[in-house]
Amino acid sequence: MSEFTLPVGPVHPAFKEPIQFKFKIEGEKIKSVDIDMGYNHRGIERAGMKRNPVQIIYLSERICGICSFSHPFSFSRAVENAVGIEVPERAHYIRTIIAELERLHSHLLWAGVAAHEIGFDTVLYLVWKNREKVMDICESITGNRVHYGVMMIGGVRRDLTEEHCQKLSKAMEYYNETLTAIEDVFLNEKTIKMRTQGIGILSKKDALALSAVGPTVRASGVPKDVRVDQPYAAYADMDVKPIVPEKANGDIFDRVWCRLVEVRQSIQIIDFCLQNIPKGDTLAEKNIVKLLADLSQAEGEGIGRHEAPRGECTHYVVLNKQPNPFTWKARAPTYNNVLPWVPMFKDAEIADIPIISASIDPCIACADRVTIVENNKTKTLNKIDLHKKSIEKSKRLKKCQ
Amino acid sequence: MIPPMLKYLIKQLFTKPFTNLFPANRVPNDTSAFLAKGKITPPIPVAENYRGKLSYEHDKCIGCYSCIRVCPANVIKAVTDKDGKRKIKMDVSKCTFCGQCIDVCPVKCLHSTPEFLLADYDKKSKNLTLE
Amino acid sequence: MDKIRKTQGGEKMKGTDIVSSFKKKFGKKLLESKIEQNGKIKYDVVWMKIPKKEIVPAIQQLFTFGTPHFAVISANDYPDKIELVYELSVGWGEKAGEILVNIKTDLAKKDLKIHSICELIPGALISEKEKQELFGVKIVNIPDNRNFFLPQDFKGHPGIKKDKRVDMLEVE
Numbered sequence: 001m002s003e004f005t006l007p008v009g010p011v012h013p014a015f016k017e018p019i020q021f022k023f024k025i026e027g028e029k030i031k032s033v034d035i036d037m038g039y040n041h042r043g044i045e046r047a048g049m050k051r052n053p054v055q056i057i058y059l060s061e062r063i064c065g066i067c068s069f070s071h072p073f074s075f076s077r078a079v080e081n082a083v084g085i086e087v088p089e090r091a092h093y094i095r096t097i098i099a100e101l102e103r104l105h106s107h108l109l110w111a112g113v114a115a116h117e118i119g120f121d122t123v124l125y126l127v128w129k130n131r132e133k134v135m136d137i138c139e140s141i142t143g144n145r146v147h148y149g150v151m152m153i154g155g156v157r158r159d160l161t162e163e164h165c166q167k168l169s170k171a172m173e174y175y176n177e178t179l180t181a182i183e184d185v186f187l188n189e190k191t192i193k194m195r196t197q198g199i200g201i202l203s204k205k206d207a208l209a210l211s212a213v214g215p216t217v218r219a220s221g222v223p224k225d226v227r228v229d230q231p232y233a234a235y236a237d238m239d240v241k242p243i244v245p246e247k248a249n250g251d252i253f254d255r256v257w258c259r260l261v262e263v264r265q266s267i268q269i270i271d272f273c274l275q276n277i278p279k280g281d282t283l284a285e286k287n288i289v290k291l292l293a294d295l296s297q298a299e300g301e302g303i304g305r306h307e308a309p310r311g312e313c314t315h316y317v318v319l320n321k322q323p324n325p326f327t328w329k330a331r332a333p334t335y336n337n338v339l340p341w342v343p344m345f346k347d348a349e350i351a352d353i354p355i356i357s358a359s360i361d362p363c364i365a366c367a368d369r370v371t372i373v374e375n376n377k378t379k380t381l382n383k384i385d386l387h388k389k390s391i392e393k394s395k396r397l398k399k400c401q
Numbered sequence: 402m403i404p405p406m407l408k409y410l411i412k413q414l415f416t417k418p419f420t421n422l423f424p425a426n427r428v429p430n431d432t433s434a435f436l437a438k439g440k441i442t443p444p445i446p447v448a449e450n451y452r453g454k455l456s457y458e459h460d461k462c463i464g465c466y467s468c469i470r471v472c473p474a475n476v477i478k479a480v481t482d483k484d485g486k487r488k489i490k491m492d493v494s495k496c497t498f499c500g501q502c503i504d505v506c507p508v509k510c511l512h513s514t515p516e517f518l519l520a521d522y523d524k525k526s527k528n529l530t531l532e
Numbered sequence: 533m534d535k536i537r538k539t540q541g542g543e544k545m546k547g548t549d550i551v552s553s554f555k556k557k558f559g560k561k562l563l564e565s566k567i568e569q570n571g572k573i574k575y576d577v578v579w580m581k582i583p584k585k586e587i588v589p590a591i592q593q594l595f596t597f598g599t600p601h602f603a604v605i606s607a608n609d610y611p612d613k614i615e616l617v618y619e620l621s622v623g624w625g626e627k628a629g630e631i632l633v634n635i636k637t638d639l640a641k642k643d644l645k646i647h648s649i650c651e652l653i654p655g656a657l658i659s660e661k662e663k664q665e666l667f668g669v670k671i672v673n674i675p676d677n678r679n680f681f682l683p684q685d686f687k688g689h690p691g692i693k694k695d696k697r698v699d700m701l702e703v704e
Contacts, residue, residue, distance in 0.1 A: 036680070037680060037681060038679075038680060038681030038682060038683075041681050051473065052470070054471050054501065055471065055472070055473035056473075057473075058473040058474075058497060058499045058501070059473055062497075081568075081570045081571075081577075092572075122406060122410065123406065126409060129419050132419075136448075139448045139450075139451065140448045140449065140450060141450070142450070143448070143450045143451055143452040143500070144451070144452060144498075147497075149452070149499045149500060149501075157500075157504065158450075181409055184405045185405050185406050185409070188405050189404060189405055189406055190404065208599050209653070209654050209655065210654055210655040211601055211602040211603075211653065211655035211656075212655075222625075223624075223625050224601065224624050224625065228626075228627055229621075229623075229624045229625070229626070229627075229628070229629065229630035230571060230573075230575045230628065230630050230632075231571075231572070231573050231627070231628055232571055232572060233572070236571075236572045236573045288467075288471060288501075288504065288505045289467055289470075289505065292470065292471070302570075303577065303619065303632060303634070312603070314603050314604060314619065316604075316606045316617070316619065318608060326608065327606065327607075327608050327609070329604065329606040329607075331603065331604040335604070335658065336602075336603075336655060338658060339654070339655055339657060339658065
């Protein structure tokens with residue numbers, strides 16, 4: 001039986017795209033799960049075939065709203081590796097600063113969403129209020145809160161002035177203080193510990209066999225991080241360590257811990273970049289028309305990777321002396337993180353479905369429609385019913401204490 | 402044991418709310434009377450580098466069509482005006498406001514303004530076409 | 533333990549080690565091989581081409597260097613053949629120690645069949661399903677044959693067809 005929901009449109013930040021799950025349950029426990037995707041397939045790679053590389057940068061930005069800097073970053077690196085363009089040093093540092101700002105705002109957004117799925121809305125508003133400062137800084141540097149439009153093949157389009165650097169330093173001091181409050185709430189509050197410890201476990205063996213990426217795999221004890229394995233941009237000049245918990249159980253609490261410690265690491269990286277940023281050019285080739293003419297005579301293939309907030313983002317480009325590229329393959333990090341959902345859902349309860357599906361930080365996100373097959377009768381619960389069940393479980397657990 | 406969230410809740414009782422509310426829930430029938438009544442919360446100023454609606458200087462344009470080659474959304478069309486010169490025509494309803502055409506123009510006849518309130522009933526109205 | 537395996541002498545792995553071990557195992561069947569160096573701190577990128585019957589032994593040979601990380605399978609659509617590129621990497625876990633390994637195979641359009649690698653790497657299931665439904669490549673012994681991105685009763689393979697390039701300059 002094939003079921004359909006209409007696609008709900010392009011992907012917005014914190015908007016949930018429909019994925020169809022089919023669970024087989026016994027009582028309240030889940031035995032197995034079946035995943036069906038594709039409701040938001042927009043044919044972006046096909047649209048990219050009709051455009052030249054400069055236009056593809058803006059197209060790739062709009063693959064996602066939250067990780068909207070990772071895709072142009074990986075694409076530019078792929079074209080630069082295919083053709084052999086050298087990026088100036090100052091551009092490397094500016095790219096790193098904006099990538100880390102994006103990681104800050106994405107992890108804070110996820111922290112709020114995870115608290116909302118448990119039913120703890122006060123924490124959602126506390127975290128999202130603190131996130132506004134990052135969005136204002138991004139708007140004053142790049143011109144927009146999401147979809148920055150700052151990346152170009154061979155460098156960046158805008159420069160950082162003295163005023164921007166001072167605003168950034170003040171914002172980093174502000175975040176150092178407010179992060180203590182957020183960490184205090186997430187790691188010490190009893191409600192959050194009750195709902196996240198021991199649930200949604202992904203063992204190390206499964207994580208390696210299924211090739212998971214990002215904080216999902218680092219919380220299971222595997223130290224995979226593109227910034228450490230193949231250092232690029234400004235990460236090559238500093239010592240970045242992958243964030244792996246000492247006793248990694250692979251449950252949701254470890255993933256929360258990983259993301260909060262990564263936010264602290266981002267603040268340190270931005271401080272380092274602001275102190276050591278060199279002077280110089282921001283673009284390898286300032287004349288865009290000449291750049292397009294050079295790229296239409298170039299031949300080669302290249303792979304570009306970047307550590308997005310959700311994991312490793314890879315792009316593959318083949319150029320063959322035409323104005324448009326021959327092949328462009330964009331692989332978002334959530335592509336590899338969908339199969340780990342299957343072992344995570346084993347022996348969990350139905351009320352845990354929202355928090356487990358949100359714990360891998362799906363950029364193409366959570367269940368909009370869940371069909372439960374029980375004794376050969378199907379029952380469909382939508383997002384609001386699942387959310388209510390999750391809140392009721394929190395209240396039940398609090399009463400039993 | 403006091404839960405950690407309680408401290409921050411009590412602190413929040415004594416701070417000003419973070420939201421900047423609209424002046425009124427619905428558009429008033431008589432705007433000047435509404436403004437005369439008292440002060441309204443000032444709007445948050447637009448950031449200085451903000452990329453809003455574009456502006457086009459018709460006479461400066463030389464018709465090189467570089468902007469058409471770099472536009473990712475097929476917004477710009479090549480036209481000839483009544484004097485027979487090559488000019489462009491833009492459809493703002495499709496524009497993504499990336500600013501690439503501004504960067505590539507050799508005579509700098511395109512600029513970005515801080516205007517962002519662009520809602521309209523007709524896609525082809527005068528407000529949403531630049532020529 | 534799934535750590536990287538260092539060569540004798542305790543040095544880090546290099547691209548030349550991988551190419552020479554493949555040359556020893558496959559001999560003439562290794563059709564092409566190339567090593568590039570990218571990045572600020574130079575890292576190796578290995579490109580190799582093998583016939584399609586040898587894809588499962590080739591991935592097995594990679595396991596001798598530690599558990600590889602699987603990224604994606606890409607497809608290049610030529611007029612008479614489809615070229616699949618299996619993108620993997622070995623040597624993760626240590627600073628500046630990872631090597632990208634890309635294995636290419638050719639599939640003639642008259643005979644689009646290849647064996648699945650899901651017994652060795654279960655995480656390749658989604659990529660193989662995508663190639664099966666969008667390009668019409670038949671993957672033999674795939675664990676689950678249903679469509680993933682397209683509806684179950686869809687007929688045809690949309691894939692990536694090469695249309696004529698649409699010109700955007702239309703002068704009125």
